[in-house]
Amino acid sequence: MTLAQTEQKTDTLEIWTLFSIGNFVNSNAERIVEQKWPFRIKGIAGDTFPEDMIDAVETHNNQVWSYLDANGHTDSKKKFEADLLAEIRRIQNAVEISNSHKNIIQLFEKWRKSKRQNYTKLHKLSDEKYEFLLYSFDVNNLDKGQTFELKYTVDLDKGKIKIME
Incomplete structure (x- = not known):
């Protein structure tokens, strides 16, 4: 609405x-x-x-x-x-494609085990491509700030992810 x-x-x-x-x-x-x-x-x-x-x-x-x-x-x-x-x-x-990728699943599991929270920035590159920037942070130690973890693009046409960093 x-x-x-x-x-x-x-x-x-x-x-x-x-x-x-x-x-x-x-x-x-x-x-x-x-x-x-x-x-x-x-x-x-x-x-x-x-x-x-x-x-x-x-x-x-x-x-x-x-x-x-x-x-x-x-x-x-x-x-x-x-x-x-x-x-x-x-x-x-794009999120569904991301959530089914093994590297991203492993990263979320790592964060869960270490009790870190995540933050995601999303940039639209075109109607077919989105860039995701993943960060993590410790809610018990916010002074440390966030840690860059992963950058990747999702290609909706191909249903694929290209990991950049």
Whole structure:
């Protein structure tokens, strides 16, 4: 579900989302798709939020879509949702390919055994290729910062991973 808000102070259009905070696939899809649109995407709630928030934000959402449609876009809400859904599917596919690769499975197992947490940066190279940068960190010793672990690309067309480092 996407919702929107117009930020009055700066005349910046913002699309508000409710279900993407903490969701690797959705938050990355939103970040990537946002680059193609004249607005920022802002997560405003996590797993729980007051029900009346939906109605209030949907009202703003409709204003933003109407504004975009009146200023050069056609069916902006429908096109945005299609863009977002396509990006979500591509990223999900890339994550599934990653999670089935033996080196990545071993790395996650190593982190689990050593009680390290992981952090992943995702870069879209094209509609067929994504770059993953994997880092780990010790939650009991955050002063040490994160450790770079692995860089690889996923080729969706070939269903393959190319490990860089």
